[in-house]
Amino acid sequence: MSRSLRALPRPLKSPGAHDLGLIVSTAERTSAAACFTRNVFKAAPVLLSQDVLAKSGGRAAAVVVNSGCANAVTGKQGLEDARDMARTVDALRAARTADASPPAPAAQTLVLSTGVIGQPLPITNVLNGIALAHANLGAGFDSWQGAARAFMTTDTFWKLRARSFTLGGTKVRIAGIDKGAGMIHPNMGPPPAPAAPHATLLGVIVTDAAVAPAALQAALTYAVERSFNSISVDGDMSTNDTILLLANGASGMERELQLPPASDADADPDAAHPDAALYLHFRDELTAFATELAKLVVRDGEGATKFVTVSVEGARTFQDAHAIASAISTSSLVKTALYGEDANWGRILAAVGAAHVSAPPDPARVSVSFVPSDGSEELKLLVAGEPEKVDEARAKEILQREDLEIRVVLGQGEESAKYYTCDLSHDYVTINGDYRS
Amino acid sequence: MSRSLRALPRPLKSPGAHDLGLIVSTAERTSAAACFTRNVFKAAPVLLSQDVLAKSGGRAAAVVVNSGCANAVTGKQGLEDARDMARTVDALRAARTADASPPAPAAQTLVLSTGVIGQPLPITNVLNGIALAHANLGAGFDSWQGAARAFMTTDTFWKLRARSFTLGGTKVRIAGIDKGAGMIHPNMGPPPAPAAPHATLLGVIVTDAAVAPAALQAALTYAVERSFNSISVDGDMSTNDTILLLANGASGMERELQLPPASDADADPDAAHPDAALYLHFRDELTAFATELAKLVVRDGEGATKFVTVSVEGARTFQDAHAIASAISTSSLVKTALYGEDANWGRILAAVGAAHVSAPPDPARVSVSFVPSDGSEELKLLVAGEPEKVDEARAKEILQREDLEIRVVLGQGEESAKYYTCDLSHDYVTINGDYRS
Structure with a gap:
């Protein structure tokens, strides 16, 4: 790396603007699922996040997001920068729980970037920003709002929603942040995304439901097709579109919801797999919630009056x-x-x-x-x-x-x-x- | 028909504007080829013209065009209106050569319409306009210019080009008119157009080369793919897009150019079929000419500055x-x-x-x-x-x-x-x- 060759660190956006957000699960084991852009030119953070999920088998514990620079079409340096972002978060998390000194875990951080394409990240600033964000992590509304503001580019309002529902007798909560106003015509698929095609749309949904990775991914793929993949501002598909879903089980559900066999997914909910009905319930709640988040993007469509x-x-x-x-x-x-x-x-x-x-x-x-x-x-x-x-x-x-x-x-x-x-x-x-x- | 139920005839466009054009070949036998929109909702004139070409085996002698009303999504009445337009031209042509009194020939008129979708044609006015146009047919520049003006909707200039080239020792001429400024992203195929999918773009190209129908269609299909199907103003495919090509042989070429077998079309021009080289020459001249016409549409793209x-x-x-x-x-x-x-x-x-x-x-x-x-x-x-x-x-x-x-x-x-x-x-x-x- 040749950081020293870079010019003086620039801020990502105008000084004082929110441009870096960090979301961390404090549970021991968090399931993660994602849908990524099908654009052939996947931005570095997309490639990095795909890789993390593939290696962890659908587990992740943190999401870092920056706005102002998409880190897309930035060549090899872009990939290094995205990796540095993830590593920095992993290191900070490890340091926090260092008293137990477990063997270094697999990478657990997913990365989201949005902004101008083809310009390098001012990485020193970004890494400093991560340290600052980690030091200021909080669970209150102000912290969530700050994270939502860090997602914004041409957005005219921050987009944050939360609700709760009962899943198998346990009250679970779901919260989500997304962003997007232009370059919005997503076409995202589950990882590894087949090479096919459409936004920059970024979203993170988190829930305290306990859901196994395969069930989480299946539910997200279904929900994204009917929500984020069903909105369009300008018909342009971004290099960065990503929706992430983390489920950490903190609601206290007795056990992780498992994915029923495919044939059961749309069959009689009373038959077969014990989780069939529960899975459909979770999937449909997630779809409704994702649709609410997706509609916010269209409401904020660039120049939109309708x-x-x-x-x-x-x-x-x-x-x-x-x-x-x-x-x-x-x-x-x-x-x-x-x-x-x-x-x-x-x-x-x-x-x-x-x-x-x-x-x-x-x-x-x-x-x-x-x-x-x-x-x-x-x-x-x-x-x-x-x-x-x-x-x-x-x-x-x-x-x-x-x-x-x-x-x-x-x-x-x-x-x-x-x-x-x-x-x-x-x-x-x-x-x-x-x-x- | 219930013409009497219609309101008083309205002009297609503002009174005094050119809105009806007629192009007639005076040769005895004229080859015709066409590429039509692949839109599922084909306008009545498209369906009519496809039918005429299918029944005549690639022969036609006249083209009538109106602007102001696209006669698209106009139901059964729209089809009757398009048929009446063609029949009126055929009848006027027959009357002109009535001294020989041959048996009534197959329909020989192709129809083009452009303008607003979903409104009925003011058919009485249109039929009167056809009679007027037929009485004023001429071969001079003013007549061609008048026809080109009749094609215009949001066009800011009329689009007419002509050139000549030598084909197998004979000097042949080619002339073309087209129109279009918006709803321009054509995707046209030869008749019958496969149901697949993009503008209103209308064009007529005429030549005095002698070309058999199959060769004419093959050359036009190739040329359209690289010219009119390679332009876009707004990405919208019309219900009316049509390019017509008539070849009447009046140049005095010894015999009609025939389509060489497919394997010869791109092979060594010196080998095989005697018309292989000649066909390629005609196809490439046509492609270059069609490209010139297609570019005019983009130059006139609605609101375009580049x-x-x-x-x-x-x-x-x-x-x-x-x-x-x-x-x-x-x-x-x-x-x-x-x-x-x-x-x-x-x-x-x-x-x-x-x-x-x-x-x-x-x-x-x-x-x-x-x-x-x-x-x-x-x-x-x-x-x-x-x-x-x-x-x-x-x-x-x-x-x-x-x-x-x-x-x-x-x-x-x-x-x-x-x-x-x-x-x-x-x-x-x-x-x-x-x-x-």
């Missing part, structure tokens, strides 16, 4: 419904029409017809409507392929609200998917025309 | 190079950075990594540079996966020009592809936030 739910129903498969919802949610023409509050539903149709699906829709069976957010009657635009005579005044009324749902019914099957997106505004162009300066 | 060539080299297949060039060309973040003249090349990398390809790039072999339009030295941004120390002043200099090339070298093979795109500006949002009014 929050739009795109519902595609009557598809043959979830994948087809998801692909069509994604095509509508990423169409520049749909998004500018929403910004202009223009009921140009032809653009919605064009997007439906352009989606890559396994079972192409039959134009004569497709229906489209606007669903107002106030619970009043939906406005039909197209019914079974035939255009309705649209009441433009009513359309305008619906479109003028901040929240709106576009509903597409395909008439092909029973599957459905929801996507959450925003409009494309002048401010989006302003924000991204000169992000770096 | 013309950007995206070159992807060193790919294993043309398809992979094309997919990566497309991913860069449609990234909102890349396009807003270009608008902001910001050398944010990390966004280019993120787009490369997000593309759907058969052979994912190896990050350690990828290089990226900006190629200035004045012939001066290229600016290297990334070399074999390692970021360069970028001279920001030089980058700014290159980015401030209207024309710019982004070059990506993958280091995987010998194939390459070019894409033509523009930036994403405030004006794009303004234009599309309220297109209908």
Whole structure:
């Protein structure tokens, strides 16, 4: 390493801004799961975190996050820097419990970075920041809020949520932080991520439920597909997208929840594996919580003035419904029409017809409507392929609200998917025309 | 038909604007080929034209175009209207040569429509316009210019080009009109178009070369993939995208150029089929001409301030190079950075990594540079996966020009592809936030 060749340490963001966060589990054994970007150019922290999880068999105890610099496309030095971040956290944790002097444990720290791509980390500052954060660890709301603020880049508000639910008789808690406002069209898969493709979206969810690594990963993969992988701000997939989930069992559940065999996962909850029902309950609570976190990102979409739910129903498969919802949610023409509050539903149709699906829709069976957010009657635009005579005044009324749902019914099957997106505004162009300066 | 139930005829566009064009071949036998949108929701004129070509075996003698209304998602009435347009042209043509009174020929008219989706054609006006256009047919520049103006929607200039070249000793001429400024990300295939998936782009190319239908279609399919299917304004694929090619043989070539067997098409031009070399020559001239027409659309991209060539080299297949060039060309973040003249090349990398390809790039072999339009030295941004120390002043200099090339070298093979795109500006949002009014 040649730290000395570097220029004087620069702060990651403007002096005084929060740019480094640290989350540490104090339990003895913490399960960990993750979904990482499918971008071919995975940032150094993604590669590092994948490696840690592979070697530990789904165990991790700490997450360190920095904003301001994504440590992406930073070559070999970038990998060294990410490793140094993780090692520093591991060393600080080990020092804290040094009285027992156990053999050096496997690496237990996962790393998240977000910010500009292609610039090296000011690593000395980052390592100093880690030491400072470790010295100031706390369990109160202020500490959580500080961590959430460290995630922010173009975000206009910090994103932190918590709730509790009962799992098999034990009250468990779940808390999550995420960030993201642009470069948001995630497509994340479980590690090792297959080479395929879409945000910088970062999120950490922690729970005191006791869940074994395999069950944790399966639940997270399912939840991410229906939450973070179902949002789009601008259709751009980042090199850094990562969602981490830690479960440390501190709730006092009697034993770790195990993953039921695949055939049981969606079968009769009363049959077979003793954890089948419990697993589905946990998975669905996690999915609902992840969806709440994911929606915050769309609410904070760069330049967004609308929050739009795109519902595609009557598809043959979830994948087809998801692909069509994604095509509508990423169409520049749909998004500018929403910004202009223009009921140009032809653009919605064009997007439906352009989606890559396994079972192409039959134009004569497709229906489209606007669903107002106030619970009043939906406005039909197209019914079974035939255009309705649209009441433009009513359309305008619906479109003028901040929240709106576009509903597409395909008439092909029973599957459905929801996507959450925003409009494309002048401010989006302003924000991204000169992000770096 | 229930014309009487319609409201009073409305003009397609503002009164006095050119909104109807007619192109007629006066030769006895004219070959025709076409590439149509792969959108599942094909507009009525697309379905009609596919049908005409299928029944005639690749022969057509006329093209009628209207702008202002796309006749898309207009149900059964839309199909009847498109058919009425074609029938009216056929009837007028038949009446003109009525002295010979031949048996009624197969339908010979292809239809193009562009404009708002989901509204019915003011068909009485359209049919009257056809009669007027037919009465005023001419071969001079003014007539061609008038036809080109009839194609325009949000276009700010009419798009007409012509050139000549020698084919097998005979001088042949080629002329073309196209239109498009938004909803531009075509993905067109030969008829019948496989149900798969992207603009409204309309184009007609005519030549007096003598080319048999199969050879004409093969050459057009090849040319469209490398020209019109390699441009993007906003990533949206229209329900109406169509490129038509008519060849009437009026140049006096001795005989119709025939399609050589597939194995010969890219083989040694001196071997095998007598038309092998001639076919390749025609195909390449057509591709170059189509590329010139396609670039005009990007030059007129809605709100565009930059013309950007995206070159992807060193790919294993043309398809992979094309997919990566497309991913860069449609990234909102890349396009807003270009608008902001910001050398944010990390966004280019993120787009490369997000593309759907058969052979994912190896990050350690990828290089990226900006190629200035004045012939001066290229600016290297990334070399074999390692970021360069970028001279920001030089980058700014290159980015401030209207024309710019982004070059990506993958280091995987010998194939390459070019894409033509523009930036994403405030004006794009303004234009599309309220297109209908």
